[in-house]
Amino acid sequence: MKLPAGGPEKEFRRKIHYINPRFQGGAALLVSTMVVAGAVLFGALVYRDVGKALWESSMRGHFLAESPYEIVRDALLWHLAGLSVTVSCLALIAFLLLLNAVRSGIGRVIAAFRASEAGDLSTPTEAGGLKEFRRFGELVDLTRGSALDRVRALREEAAELASGGLPPEPFRARWEELKGKIREVAP
Amino acid sequence: MNPQAPSPPEPLFEHGYRLRFVLRLCLAFAAGAGALYAIFYFVLSRPLSGDYAGVFHALRNLSVFLRPVIALSVFIYVLLVCGAIAALCVFGLHKIAGPLYRMERVMEAVREGAPTRTVAFREGDQIEPLARAINGWIGKLRQDRQRWLAVMTDAERFCLVDETTCRGKMEEALRKLSGDMANYR
Numbered sequence: 001m002k003l004p005a006g007g008p009e010k011e012f013r014r015k016i017h018y019i020n021p022r023f024q025g026g027a028a029l030l031v032s033t034m035v036v037a038g039a040v041l042f043g044a045l046v047y048r049d050v051g052k053a054l055w056e057s058s059m060r061g062h063f064l065a066e067s068p069y070e071i072v073r074d075a076l077l078w079h080l081a082g083l084s085v086t087v088s089c090l091a092l093i094a095f096l097l098l099l100n101a102v103r104s105g106i107g108r109v110i111a112a113f114r115a116s117e118a119g120d121l122s123t124p125t126e127a128g129g130l131k132e133f134r135r136f137g138e139l140v141d142l143t144r145g146s147a148l149d150r151v152r153a154l155r156e157e158a159a160e161l162a163s164g165g166l167p168p169e170p171f172r173a174r175w176e177e178l179k180g181k182i183r184e185v186a187p
Numbered sequence: 188m189n190p191q192a193p194s195p196p197e198p199l200f201e202h203g204y205r206l207r208f209v210l211r212l213c214l215a216f217a218a219g220a221g222a223l224y225a226i227f228y229f230v231l232s233r234p235l236s237g238d239y240a241g242v243f244h245a246l247r248n249l250s251v252f253l254r255p256v257i258a259l260s261v262f263i264y265v266l267l268v269c270g271a272i273a274a275l276c277v278f279g280l281h282k283i284a285g286p287l288y289r290m291e292r293v294m295e296a297v298r299e300g301a302p303t304r305t306v307a308f309r310e311g312d313q314i315e316p317l318a319r320a321i322n323g324w325i326g327k328l329r330q331d332r333q334r335w336l337a338v339m340t341d342a343e344r345f346c347l348v349d350e351t352t353c354r355g356k357m358e359e360a361l362r363k364l365s366g367d368m369a370n371y372r
Contacts, residue, residue, distance in 0.1 A: 019284075028272055035268045069232040077224075084216050113317075119371045132287075146297070147328065164358060186329045
């Protein structure tokens with residue numbers, strides 16, 4: 001089998017990711033659970049009421065209706081309306097809760113980045129809300145921590161060089177090396 | 188105006204985005220309810236004909252077959268609506284998940300010290316304030332980097348004068364850098 005050009009250690013990556021299973025999948029699962037619960041309840045209620053209406057009508061003896069639909073129409077329409085309204089309201093509440101969780105998680109991350117602009121790279125983000133945002137917050141902390149390590153290493157190097165004592169040649173070499181390392185900060 | 192008053196938080200989601208999502212959700216439920224109604228109408232609208240016994244048995248039979256009819260129609264409803272919800276969550280919430288993914292890539296590049304571009308947005312993408320915050324932080328790092336390099340380049344100019352002055356200026360620049368970098372904690 002032909003290996004990808006980047007070598008076997010390079011992870012294959014799609015350019016566009018449409019699905020984030022934790023976020024989109026979780027939301028779809030939550031709303032779908034509500035739909036399934038609503039549909040099962042609807043089925044049970046329709047079975048009870050429509051069955052009862054048909055049974056009672058057959059026992060009455062005077063068949064005024066032209067089709068069974070006329071007998072069960074009211075019960076059926078009420079249950080359909082109830083199903084639609086219940087499921088819509090539950091889904092709306094779930095969607096608003098989801099947006100609220102996104103807002104809460106992202107809000108903490110934004111605050112962490114604003115603090116980073118002021119130089120605070122060590123205070124944890126502690127993004128709450130959904131699991132996906134907690135994971136994203138951990139990634140942000142990892143990135144900030146990595147930037148802080150880099151800057152600390154540069155600082156130590158600069159302080160060591162500034163303390164003097166190095167002959168001109170090694171000093172110059174380390175000076176150039178330090179410049180190179182500084183260029184790697186957010187290139 | 189009080190200059191120290193905090194600016195109001197920027198909205199993470201467009202008003203239209205929320206409204207569109209909710210409307211599509213309701214539309215999916217309405218379509219599902221329509222399909223359910225159509226199935227029941229199709230099953231129950233056959234006319235009751237014949238004599239008393241015929242109608243009596245037709246109604247009795249119908250109430251016996253009601254359970255599989257309801258189970259099938261509910262199953263179709265669940266399939267239709269859940270399919271629509273899955274599509275809606277994939278394509279609607281992608282406006283949040285997509286930017287998050289791109290920001291993860293940018294952060295990964297920052298960690299690796301690879302060249303990074305600012306987080307770009309496509310039409311309709313949400314959570315723009317987060318991208319602005321990331322871009323702001325990376326921009327600040329870049330500014331600092333350029334300032335540090337400028338301090339070093341300034342010191343190097345003194346190497347044209349003489350070696351001792353050059354070394355003194357370089358050490359002074361290094362102390363300045365070290366002090367400047369101490370702001371990061």
